[in-house]
Amino acid sequence: MNICPNKLETQNICKYFAQELIIENINIYLKENELVSLLGVSGIGKSTLFNVIAGVLVPESGRVLLNGQDVTGQAGRISYMQQKDLLQPHLTVLDNVALPLFIRGLRKNEARSQALRYFKDFGLDGTERKYPSQLSGGMRQRAALLRTYLFSHDVALFDEPFSALDTITKGKMHRWYLNLMERINMSALFITHDIDEAILLSDRIYIMTGPPGIITQEIIINEPRPRDDHFLISDAFLEYKRQIIKILSI
Amino acid sequence: MKKLPNITAKIYPATLLISLLLCWYLITKIELVPSFMLPSPGDVLMAFIGSFPELMYHAKISLTEAFVGLGISIVLAFLIALIMDRFEVLYKAMHPVLVVTQTIPTVAIAPLLVLWLGYDMAPKITLVVLACFFPMTIALLGGLRSSDPDALNLMRAMGAKQWQIYKYIKLPSSLPGFFAGLRISVSYSIVGAVIAEWLGGNSGLGVYMTRVRKSYAFDKMFAVIFLIIILSLILMKCVELLEKKTMPWAQVDQEQESNF
Known part of the structure; x- marks a missing residue:
C-alpha cells in the first residue's frame, strides 16, 4: 500500500496502428483531486492515449492502473467527455x-x-x-x-471538452468548472491544445511531442486554487506560457 | 405565431386542387369528352354515395389485407435490418439482393402468386409484404448504420452491452428513417392489395374495380379511385400522428428551429 496512491497511472504504454508507432512509452499519473493536462498539437496521439486509458483500445504494451488495479483494455471503468x-x-x-x-x-x-x-x-x-x-x-x-x-465519480477524462465553444462561453465554463471542482471530488485528466486553458485549470501539465507521441516534459503549476481571472494576466501565468511555447516550438 | 405560415402554405395546393376539379367539371359540362367516358365530378360523388355500403364492404377486405401485410413487413423489416446491421457479412451479402427484389414488377408476379397461393387473402398479403418491406428495411438500416461512431464509442467506454447500445442509441436514432419508410409503405400497401385483387378473388376494392370496369360503370370506377386516395391519405396522416407521438423530441427540434 502506498501512502499516497495514484488514482490513475499508465506504465510504458505503446500503441501501434498498422505497424506505425503512434504513442511511445507513456508514463503518466494522476493523484486524487488533481487536475492534470496533456498538452500537445493536434494529431500527436493524445486521443489514442485517452482511448487506451478508457479501455476502448488495447495497447501493444504497457498497463493502465486505476486505484492500483490493472484495468488495461477494460472498458466501463473510466468515463470520458x-x-x-x-x-x-x-x-x-x-x-x-x-x-x-x-x-x-x-x-x-x-x-x-x-x-x-x-x-x-x-x-x-x-x-x-x-x-x-x-x-x-x-x-x-x-x-x-x-x-x-x-x-465514474473519482476519475474522468476530458478530450478538449470546451474547444467547440466560443471564447466568451469558454471563459465562463472555465470559471464554472474551477468553482465546481471546489465542491466535488474529482480527479481529471484533460487533453487540450489550448495553452491558456491548460495553465488556468491544471495542477500539472504533461507536454506531448512527436510523432510518435512521447511525454517530453512535466510542468507543475504552483498556484493555489481557486484561481480567478487575475491569474490569467499575471506575470506568473505568462512565465508558464513562455516556458511551454518554448518546449512546443523545439 | 406558428399557425399562420401553416395556413398560407395550405392555400396554394388547395387552390390548385379546386381549379383542377373545376377544369374537370367544365370539360364534362361542355361535353369535350363524352360523359360515358369521363363522368362529371357530380356523377362520381353520386356514385360514391350510392354505392357506399358496397364500397365499405370491399374496403374492409382490402384494408385487412393491407394491414396484415404491413404488420408482417414491419416485423420483417426490423428483423432483417437488425441482423444486417449486426453482422457486416450479411449486410454485404443481402443488400444487393434486396435491391434486386425491388426491380421485380409487382404486377408481373401477382398472377404467379395467385396461382401458387390461391384466391384467398394469402397472395394479396404476400404481394403487400413484397411491396412494403423493402422501403422500410432500407430506411431502418440507414438509420441504424448512421449512428454517430463517437456516441457508440462512448457507450462502449461506459461498459454498455450490445443490446443496450441498440436500446439507447441505435433504435431511437433509426426511428425518423423508419417513419419515412412507413409513410411510403402505407400507400404501397393499399395499392399492393388492390393490384393483387385485380387478378383473382371474390371481394376487395380491386375485385370491385374489375367488376365495375367490365360493366363500363366509369362513375363507380372513379368513386373507387377516390376512395383509395382518401384511405391512403388517412393512413399517411395516422403515420404522421404516430410519429409525433413516438418522437416528442423531434417536435421540440422543430419548434426550436422556428424560433430562430
Whole structure:
C-alpha cells in the first residue's frame, strides 16, 4: 500500500496502428483531486492515449492502473467527455445524464433520483425535462460533464471538452468548472491544445511531442486554487506560457 | 405565431386542387369528352354515395389485407435490418439482393402468386409484404448504420452491452428513417392489395374495380379511385400522428428551429 496512491497511472504504454508507432512509452499519473493536462498539437496521439486509458483500445504494451488495479483494455471503468457533448437527442436531459446508471443496470427511478441530486451543483436546475436541442452549448457541456461524473465519480477524462465553444462561453465554463471542482471530488485528466486553458485549470501539465507521441516534459503549476481571472494576466501565468511555447516550438 | 405560415402554405395546393376539379367539371359540362367516358365530378360523388355500403364492404377486405401485410413487413423489416446491421457479412451479402427484389414488377408476379397461393387473402398479403418491406428495411438500416461512431464509442467506454447500445442509441436514432419508410409503405400497401385483387378473388376494392370496369360503370370506377386516395391519405396522416407521438423530441427540434 502506498501512502499516497495514484488514482490513475499508465506504465510504458505503446500503441501501434498498422505497424506505425503512434504513442511511445507513456508514463503518466494522476493523484486524487488533481487536475492534470496533456498538452500537445493536434494529431500527436493524445486521443489514442485517452482511448487506451478508457479501455476502448488495447495497447501493444504497457498497463493502465486505476486505484492500483490493472484495468488495461477494460472498458466501463473510466468515463470520458469530448468536445462533442454526445447527448442523445431522443432522451431528456435527465435521462441523458442518467444514461451511465441505466447502463450499469440501475432501475430507472433509482437512476433518475441519483442523477437529480447533482442538477443544482452542476447548474442544470430546471432542464430535467427538456431535450438537449433546447439547451445552449454551455449547458449541454455541463450536462455532458454531469453524465461523465455520474459514470465514474473519482476519475474522468476530458478530450478538449470546451474547444467547440466560443471564447466568451469558454471563459465562463472555465470559471464554472474551477468553482465546481471546489465542491466535488474529482480527479481529471484533460487533453487540450489550448495553452491558456491548460495553465488556468491544471495542477500539472504533461507536454506531448512527436510523432510518435512521447511525454517530453512535466510542468507543475504552483498556484493555489481557486484561481480567478487575475491569474490569467499575471506575470506568473505568462512565465508558464513562455516556458511551454518554448518546449512546443523545439 | 406558428399557425399562420401553416395556413398560407395550405392555400396554394388547395387552390390548385379546386381549379383542377373545376377544369374537370367544365370539360364534362361542355361535353369535350363524352360523359360515358369521363363522368362529371357530380356523377362520381353520386356514385360514391350510392354505392357506399358496397364500397365499405370491399374496403374492409382490402384494408385487412393491407394491414396484415404491413404488420408482417414491419416485423420483417426490423428483423432483417437488425441482423444486417449486426453482422457486416450479411449486410454485404443481402443488400444487393434486396435491391434486386425491388426491380421485380409487382404486377408481373401477382398472377404467379395467385396461382401458387390461391384466391384467398394469402397472395394479396404476400404481394403487400413484397411491396412494403423493402422501403422500410432500407430506411431502418440507414438509420441504424448512421449512428454517430463517437456516441457508440462512448457507450462502449461506459461498459454498455450490445443490446443496450441498440436500446439507447441505435433504435431511437433509426426511428425518423423508419417513419419515412412507413409513410411510403402505407400507400404501397393499399395499392399492393388492390393490384393483387385485380387478378383473382371474390371481394376487395380491386375485385370491385374489375367488376365495375367490365360493366363500363366509369362513375363507380372513379368513386373507387377516390376512395383509395382518401384511405391512403388517412393512413399517411395516422403515420404522421404516430410519429409525433413516438418522437416528442423531434417536435421540440422543430419548434426550436422556428424560433430562430
